[in-house]
Amino acid sequence: MKPFVIADAAREVRGAYGNVVVARVNDHVVRMSVMTAPFYWHSHPDSDETFLGVEGRLIIDFEDKSVTLEPGEMLTVPAGVVHRTRPADARSVNLTVERRDASTERAEDKPAWHDPTSRPS
Template sequence: MEKTDFIKLLKPDEQSYLNRVISNVNDHVVRISIMTAPYPWHYHPDSDETFIGIEGTVIIETRDELIELTPGTVVTIPKGVAHCTRPKDKHSRNLTVEYANLQTIYVDNNNH
């Protein structure tokens, strides 16, 4: 058993996107993400992706909707659904839960 203090990871740094595994759960991982810039359109053909808002607002855009994930809220993007993420303001922080070996397919934002 390993205890992780993920609060220490909540400090923004020079990177525009930090996505780090903080825990393993069976065949899934829990990641912490810190965003200061958009992440490109993509989808995961083999895993749902659950987002949990921690700080700031994460904008999650799919072909059909725009979701504002605020602190204390959660949303699951089903496998196969193309999406992109970005902070609404200067930065955002969230947790994600997903299959540890998920595949990520990047798509052109005009063909999502």
């Protein structure tokens, strides 16, 4: 057994988005996500998804609001809830925990630029 060093692994990720399985725990996986651009709107109909901020601030957008996670803060998105993640600044690193066989369904009705805080006039 050897410790996994998140900061070292995060430095190796190139590109706008990287998602790497870093551990398997019973029937769940722990992923490290490194992002410099938003992920698409989606849901996981068969699994909750827990986010733990590690580096930078992570914004989790929902259809009616946004939540910003600071490093060390955690939030669980219930199964079936449409959401997307994006860095608040230039880059964010977070850990996610979800069922190993969780499916991801893209929310086709949400454009990539959808702002949940804007309201029609």
